Amino acid sequence: MNIIVCVKQIPDPETPAASFKVDEAAKKVIPAQGIAPVVNPFDPQATEAALRLKDAAGGGTVTVISLGPDSARDAIKHALAMGADEGVLLSDPGFDGIDNFQTAVALAKAIEKVGEYDLILMGRQAADWDMGVVPAGVGQILGIPVVTVAKAIENSNGTLKVERVLDDGFQTVEVPTPAIVSISNEFGEPRYPQLRQIMLAAKKTVQVWSAADLGLDGDQTGAANRWLPLEALYVPKVESNVEIIEGDSPEEKAKNLAQKLRAAKLI
Amino acid sequence: MPGILVVAEATEGEIAPISFELIGAAKQLSAEGGGNVSAVIAGDEALAQQLVAGGADQAFAATNPSLQSGLAEAYLPALNAAIQQSGADIVLLGQTSLGRDVGPALAFANQTAVAMDTVELKLEGGRLHATRNAYGGNARAQVSWKAPLQVATVKAKSFDAPEGVSGSGGVTAIAEGGDPTVKVLGKEKAETTGIRLEDAGIVVSGGRGLGDPSAFGLLEQLAATMKQAAVGASRAACDLGWYPPAQQVGLTGKTVSPNLYIAVAISGASQHMAGMAGSKNIVAINKDADANMVKVSKFAVVDDYKKVIPALIEEIKKLG
Ligand SMILES: Cc1cc2nc3c(=O)[nH]c(=O)nc-3n(C[C@H](O)[C@H](O)[C@H](O)COP(=O)(O)OP(=O)(O)OC[C@H]3O[C@@H](n4cnc5c(N)ncnc54)[C@H](O)[C@@H]3O)c2cc1C
Ligand SMILES: Nc1ncnc2c1ncn2[C@@H]1O[C@H](COP(=O)(O)O)[C@@H](O)[C@H]1O
Numbered sequence: 001m002n003i004i005v006c007v008k009q010i011p012d013p014e015t016p017a018a019s020f021k022v023d024e025a026a027k028k029v030i031p032a033q034g035i036a037p038v039v040n041p042f043d044p045q046a047t048e049a050a051l052r053l054k055d056a057a058g059g060g061t062v063t064v065i066s067l068g069p070d071s072a073r074d075a076i077k078h079a080l081a082m083g084a085d086e087g088v089l090l091s092d093p094g095f096d097g098i099d100n101f102q103t104a105v106a107l108a109k110a111i112e113k114v115g116e117y118d119l120i121l122m123g124r125q126a127a128d129w130d131m132g133v134v135p136a137g138v139g140q141i142l143g144i145p146v147v148t149v150a151k152a153i154e155n156s157n158g159t160l161k162v163e164r165v166l167d168d169g170f171q172t173v174e175v176p177t178p179a180i181v182s183i184s185n186e187f188g189e190p191r192y193p194q195l196r197q198i199m200l201a202a203k204k205t206v207q208v209w210s211a212a213d214l215g216l217d218g219d220q221t222g223a224a225n226r227w228l229p230l231e232a233l234y235v236p237k238v239e240s241n242v243e244i245i246e247g248d249s250p251e252e253k254a255k256n257l258a259q260k261l262r263a264a265k266l267i
Numbered sequence: 268m269p270g271i272l273v274v275a276e277a278t279e280g281e282i283a284p285i286s287f288e289l290i291g292a293a294k295q296l297s298a299e300g301g302g303n304v305s306a307v308i309a310g311d312e313a314l315a316q317q318l319v320a321g322g323a324d325q326a327f328a329a330t331n332p333s334l335q336s337g338l339a340e341a342y343l344p345a346l347n348a349a350i351q352q353s354g355a356d357i358v359l360l361g362q363t364s365l366g367r368d369v370g371p372a373l374a375f376a377n378q379t380a381v382a383m384d385t386v387e388l389k390l391e392g393g394r395l396h397a398t399r400n401a402y403g404g405n406a407r408a409q410v411s412w413k414a415p416l417q418v419a420t421v422k423a424k425s426f427d428a429p430e431g432v433s434g435s436g437g438v439t440a441i442a443e444g445g446d447p448t449v450k451v452l453g454k455e456k457a458e459t460t461g462i463r464l465e466d467a468g469i470v471v472s473g474g475r476g477l478g479d480p481s482a483f484g485l486l487e488q489l490a491a492t493m494k495q496a497a498v499g500a501s502r503a504a505c506d507l508g509w510y511p512p513a514q515q516v517g518l519t520g521k522t523v524s525p526n527l528y529i530a531v532a533i534s535g536a537s538q539h540m541a542g543m544a545g546s547k548n549i550v551a552i553n554k555d556a557d558a559n560m561v562k563v564s565k566f567a568v569v570d571d572y573k574k575v576i577p578a579l580i581e582e583i584k585k586l587g
């Protein structure tokens with residue numbers, strides 16, 4: 001089974017609010033000091049799903065694609081260390097500041113260039129822009145079915161059984177391959193790469209494709225050609241007016257809280 | 268003629284509250300010059316009629332049974348027909364399971380963008396501008412669209428449902444539907460006891476700091492001492508299997524805005540806040556005085572929940 005996994009490198013989504021800063025003029029996030037970028041947390045889960053499906057099928061190739069700056073190589077290496085076979089970095093000055101829609105176009109081109117695939121796996125959303133649109137986009141462009149927000153996938157002879165997470169429960173669907181599936185956190189923890197694998201992955205070559213290699217025109221790249229122009233980016237203000245409930249013991253604090261809540265007619 | 272199309276949804280034959288919030292948003296845009304408000308729903312004409320009664324100028328009943336799957340592939344033909352017939356240049360969906368699946372597919376199928384999880388919408392010079400959370404809620408982004416059709420999903424509780432303003436138009440049936448390649452094999456509904464999280468006046472939520480799943484029993488006891496209270500959880504607690512994912516509050520879970528939100532052993536990560544920051548009054552119970560949840564709360568008890576919660580239950584019972 002040949003599987004393509006798309007992984008994105010993003011600023012650490014667990015960056016505390018106090019360290020999170022934005023350059024409003026450039027409409028960009030300022031990298032927080034001492035906090036390294038990470039792989040979008042849903043994407044190693046997609047890689048994990050790919051590795052398990054490949055094993056269950058008894059063979060195949062798992063190819064990892066990432067579009068991003070040169071540092072996105074680390075996201076690819078992480079997937080290779082987990083056990084993926086090939087890595088491709090989509091890198092071009094024209095990719096700077098592009099939106100999720102232009103990204104979907106570029107990824108679709110790259111996937112066509114890879115050529116052979118039974119399945120494309122992605123994360124349910126990238127935790128930078130929190131959009132969750134690229135899986136649907138690549139599916140529309142390639143003309144293949146898309147199943148979103150999956151917690152489990154099984155393959156039997158070219159038909160996938162996918163369990164989806166819904167607002168009010170779960171839904172099981174069946175889809176023929178080739179297809180795209182986006183993975184949610186309910187899938188479970190991905191494997192942690194071992195030191196030996198990290199060292200082996202470091203030696204693997206990652207192919208680099210430019211916008212021209214993908215056959216993208218100048219009007220398909222660049223921040224000026226965003227489908228969803230960004231007009232402003234800022235950090236919302238939050239005020240702190242907290243009243244810390246006093247008391248000599250936890251029990252007394254609880255008692256005082258109950259009385260405050262009653263006095264404020266909240267209970 | 269521009270116009271706004273609302274993609275409404277129902278659960279078990281009952282129109283979901285988000286649908287009326289979307290009509291509320293659409294009516295605001297209409298007042299700013301956005302044109303007529305149309306609404307479409309998967310179901311029969313009687314169901315669609317309720318959208319007109321709820322303020323839409325006209326409604327479409329998408330009657331094709333394939334739409335019951337709630338999947339984009341089945342919805343697209345019906346929605347494209349509704350866009351065509353209504354002449355809408357703005358489409359609003361809820362940031363729900365349906366909207367997350369359908370919104371992006373609809374946008375790409377029409378060679379346009381979708382802004383996901385918007386919290387503010389405004390019309391300027393006849394074009395839509397939307398504000399949405401990004402970076403887990405640490406940032407706000409204002410966006411617009413390059414292509415003529417503007418698609419957005421709207422976060423729950425961001426707009427009020429219109430009150431006492433029934434539309435005057437009729438209901439049109441739309442028969443279009445796909446023969447989807449994605450087939451639904453089954454659905455499992457999450458068990459819910461008592462009041463729905465989104466409708467609760469009080470929400471008591473537990474996090475990873477509870478340290479143990481049985482503590483949710485304690486939170487349920489606390490909720491039982493109060494009227495209209497439901498129990499929620501952080502994603503960390505859900506991921507640990509301590510509470511069902513359907514009760515998760517936050518960016519990738521439910522949006523709640525109760526009168527009172529009691530966060531027990533939850534740190535207040537931006538992605539959790541994204542689902543409850545609209546709460547009118549927040550109470551934090553956390554042993555760490557520096558936790559973000561403590562900072563954003565109205566009242567905070569800085570101590571071990573294991574001692575605080577049982578005493579709180581006692582005292583509330585005593586107050587009667
Ligand atoms: C894309 C994305 C989407 C996400 N979506 C969501 C979402 O929808 N909802 C969500 O909740 N999270 C979401 N998260 C995860 C989020 O970033 C945090 O990891 C998560 O909210 C942390 O949960 P927590 O507060 O329960 O745990 P922690 O951050 O570990 O906090 C535990 C807290 O408990 C306190 N504590 C410990 N022991 C005690 C005690 N005995 N008494 C009192 N207090 C105690 C600690 O001081 C601490 O503040 C998302 C993350 C990403 C990247
Ligand atoms: N720049 C990128 N490079 C590789 N994959 C991406 C990129 N952007 C998005 N994706 C994939 O699409 C998923 C959803 O992202 P998004 O639609 O941007 O929220 C991610 O989890 C990735 O799997």
